[in-house]
Amino acid sequence: NAGVTQTPKFQVLKTGQSMTLQCAQDMNHNSMYWYRQDPGMGLRLIYYSASEGTTDKGEVPNGYNVSRLNKREFSLRLESAAPSQTSVYFCASSTYGWGKWPQHFGDGTRLSIL
Amino acid sequence: AQKVTQAQTEISVVEKEDVTLDCVYETRDTTYYLFWYKQPPSGELVFLIRRNSFDEQNEISGRYSWNFQKSTSSFNFTITASQVVDSAVYFCALNSSGGGADGLTFGKGTHLIIQP
Numbered sequence: 001n002a003g004v005t006q007t008p009k010f011q012v013l014k015t016g017q018s019m020t021l022q023c024a025q026d027m028n029h030n031s032m033y034w035y036r037q038d039p040g041m042g043l044r045l046i047y048y049s050a051s052e053g054t055t056d057k058g059e060v061p062n063g064y065n066v067s068r069l070n071k072r073e074f075s076l077r078l079e080s081a082a083p084s085q086t087s088v089y090f091c092a093s094s095t096y097g098w099g100k101w102p103q104h105f106g107d108g109t110r111l112s113i114l
Numbered sequence: 115a116q117k118v119t120q121a122q123t124e125i126s127v128v129e130k131e132d133v134t135l136d137c138v139y140e141t142r143d144t145t146y147y148l149f150w151y152k153q154p155p156s157g158e159l160v161f162l163i164r165r166n167s168f169d170e171q172n173e174i175s176g177r178y179s180w181n182f183q184k185s186t187s188s189f190n191f192t193i194t195a196s197q198v199v200d201s202a203v204y205f206c207a208l209n210s211s212g213g214g215a216d217g218l219t220f221g222k223g224t225h226l227i228i229q230p
Contacts, residue, residue: 031217033217040123040222041222042205042220042221042222042223043205043220045217048217088157090159092159092217094217097217098209098217099147099209100147100164100166100209102149102161102164103161103217103218104161105158105159107157107158108157108158
């Protein structure tokens, strides 16, 4: 049971570099999400995709872009990394965005920007 | 707008004590769902329980119990006879119809430390 798979698990970047965080789910879920978790801030939504073909901004979208490649995959891109983007990033999925459906999370990506 | 408040940033108790984690939510919707998640030191987020706004029955699962009270907009989580393995950050979350398709609104979490 893979569930939600995130790659990579760890990454160190230099300021200004770009990278893409990958996320895939095998639960046939319609909705997918990207969060960042910072100490004392809880989980903050960066972008979400309510269904295949749609993406929308969350609470903290600046500096990020996303692609819903297909129903299974939802990637997060940092075009020009900044130290403020040092964080733990979580991908999640759920059957639908609204309602009784819990979100299922990947194991996270620890990203450090130097 | 919807909001979840977990006023307890950190709680430390000695093993075998009972502990309650508070969660207060705000929503104007009459239909909504509440969730609790656990994040152990290993870092993953684990779904614990869901409760809908029409069901005010308390839930008990082993040493865990949840008390949902619409009158006070609270969904508190109690661990009875705590164990070291309960040490984790616990998040309360809300999903209401007015929140749209962007899913859950999370509280900032309560860091629970169980000392042996």
